[in-house]
Amino acid sequence: MKLRRSRLYVPGNNPKMIPPAGLYGGDVISLDLEDAVHPDFKIDARMLVSEALKVVDFGPTVEVTVRINPINTRWGKWDIKQIVCEKLDGIYIPKVEAPEDVIQVDELVTEMEDKKGLEIGRIKLFATMETAKGILNSKDIAVCSKRLAGITIGGEDLTADLGGVRSSDGLAIHTSRQLIILAARAAGIQAIDTVYSDFSDTEGLKKETEMIKKMGFDGKACIHPSQIEVIHDVFDPSEDEIKYAVRVMKAIEDAKEKGSGVIALGKKMVDRPIVLKAEKILALAEAAELPVPTFDEVE
Ligand code: COA
Numbered sequence: 102m103k104l105r106r107s108r109l110y111v112p113g114n115n116p117k118m119i120p121p122a123g124l125y126g127g128d129v130i131s132l133d134l135e136d137a138v139h140p141d142f143k144i145d146a147r148m149l150v151s152e153a154l155k156v157v158d159f160g161p162t163v164e165v166t167v168r169i170n171p172i173n174t175r176w177g178k179w180d181i182k183q184i185v186c187e188k189l190d191g192i193y194i195p196k197v198e199a200p201e202d203v204i205q206v207d208e209l210v211t212e213m214e215d216k217k218g219l220e221i222g223r224i225k226l227f228a229t230m231e232t233a234k235g236i237l238n239s240k241d242i243a244v245c246s247k248r249l250a251g252i253t254i255g256g257e258d259l260t261a262d263l264g265g266v267r268s269s270d271g272l273a274i275h276t277s278r279q280l281i282i283l284a285a286r287a288a289g290i291q292a293i294d295t296v297y298s299d300f301s302d303t304e305g306l307k308k309e310t311e312m313i314k315k316m317g318f319d320g321k322a323c324i325h326p327s328q329i330e331v332i333h334d335v336f337d338p339s340e341d342e343i344k345y346a347v348r349v350m351k352a353i354e355d356a357k358e359k360g361s362g363v364i365a366l367g368k369k370m371v372d373r374p375i376v377l378k379a380e381k382i383l384a385l386a387e388a389a390e391l392p393v394p395t396f397d398e399v400e
């Protein structure tokens with residue numbers, strides 16, 4: 102399982118923030134060429150980001166990605182041409198409204214990998230839907246490229262497009278979040294939530310992260326390093342959840358040994374959804390390097 106609990110945006114024109122960006126413990130960093138960069142500085146930012154990708158050591162575990170400009174702007178294609186390199190793990194495509202927006206990126210990335218002698222297909226794509234049209238097309242977008250590893254939702258732009266109000270209960274984008282989850286699950290890829298903009302409000306971030314985790318999201322974007330730990334704490338399974346998951350796996354072993362088709366934990370039957378949830382919790386725990394007790398350590 103590839104962990105994408107947190108994804109830190111780093112302004113692509115900020116030479117101070119880029120080098121240490123991988124050291125805050127986040128799962129993903131997104132060097133941003135889009136909304137964090139004023140149009141007058143797009144070319145400088147692109148140069149800075151492509152150089153940083155070559156020379157900065159972001160650390161052994163972080164997934165290094167770039168958010169490019171939308172593919173149909175005058176910057177999008179040049180962004181791709183310049184940033185594709187060995188150290189780039191993924192590209193976030195903003196304002197995706199149709200499969201064609203992703204396919205164009207996929208084709209150009211393939212062309213650049215070929216030209217630069219890189220392994221074809223290694224660089225992953227992530228599509229962000231942030232308009233009504235994009236959300237409604239997310240089902241087709243999510244399956245349009247083998248490179249797609251996840252889809253995301255852009256809360257601020259989407260709320261503006263919908264004519265709603267961005268509020269702490271997330272009402273304006275609630276259905277859109279559900280549609281993103283449905284599209285991601287149907288395609289077998291990950292779903293990543295939008296940012297919580299007030300980085301001084303830790304309680305608010307925690308509450309929103311708890312909500313989107315319950316909805317099914319795999320992770321959440323953030324704008325400040327201090328948000329990473331809050332997000333991980335919500336997404337990481339608790340000690341009790343891990344212990345229970347191990348007991349479920351042990352019950353399966355016991356049933357197998359007895360040749361019984363029915364799996365029981367104490368006096369409770371363990372059905373398929375419980376097994377799937379236990380497997381997911383253990384995969385998450387392993388990926389996050391959390392301690393997992395052995396069968397003998399759980400009663
Ligand atoms: N990426 C990397 N480093 C960051 C960071 C980020 N997104 N946000 C803050 N930092 C660093 C700062 O450089 C500072 O480092 P230092 O201690 O070595 O000096 C430290 O974290 C603390 O930062 P702080 O002083 O609390 O915040 P700030 O005033 O420097 O920055 C923002 C606040 C909002 C400007 C900044 O967090 C930011 O630019 N976030 C990203 C915005 C963005 O990309 N938006 C587009 C996507 S929605």
Ligand code: MG
Pocket residue numbers: 136195231255257258
């Ligand atoms: Mg946006």
